Amino acid sequence: MRTATVKRDTLETQIEISVNLDGEGGAKLETGVPFFEHMLDQIARHGMIDLEIKANGDNHIDDHHTVEDVGITLGQAISKAVGDKKGITRYGHAYVPLDEALSRVVIDLSGRPGLVFNADFTREQIGNFETELVFEFFQGFVNHANATVHIDCLRGHNSHHQAETIFKAFGRALRMALTADVRMEGKMPSTKGSL
């Protein structure tokens, strides 16, 4: 089983994340940021990852540190759980629609951090969740998962739908990248020999 637990404590946030990459898509989430939990739930379900997140953050200031640091810690946990990457698909991609909204996410578990993010949210806030934090989450994730992620929200006018298609597509793309490629068994999915 590809599992990992990571604890990350700073003066701004205290976070503990456990992942099982070969899970059933269940999530136990305590972040104090309800809309963010709705999004993290999509990663678990569509990524078929069991995900447990406990985050205590300085939400009395705003949700910025909590969202960014959950991205960082989730990146660390997935990087730890995936191990040496032998036999995995490595690349993953998905298009996900939700009514009028459509997003595409393409992932390479490359060993190098990189984020290309194109999403023009139609509102600055979804409830009291600031849409600019979606970028902060994925920036934190790629930096610590050492992954290349291209995110494009291609269309949509409801910002809840826009965000949800991004997180669902991310979960689906991540699942594909993490899935074993039977013909690649025991082999590195790179001519470089390591990732």
Ligand SMILES: [Mn+2]
């Ligand atoms: Mn929703």
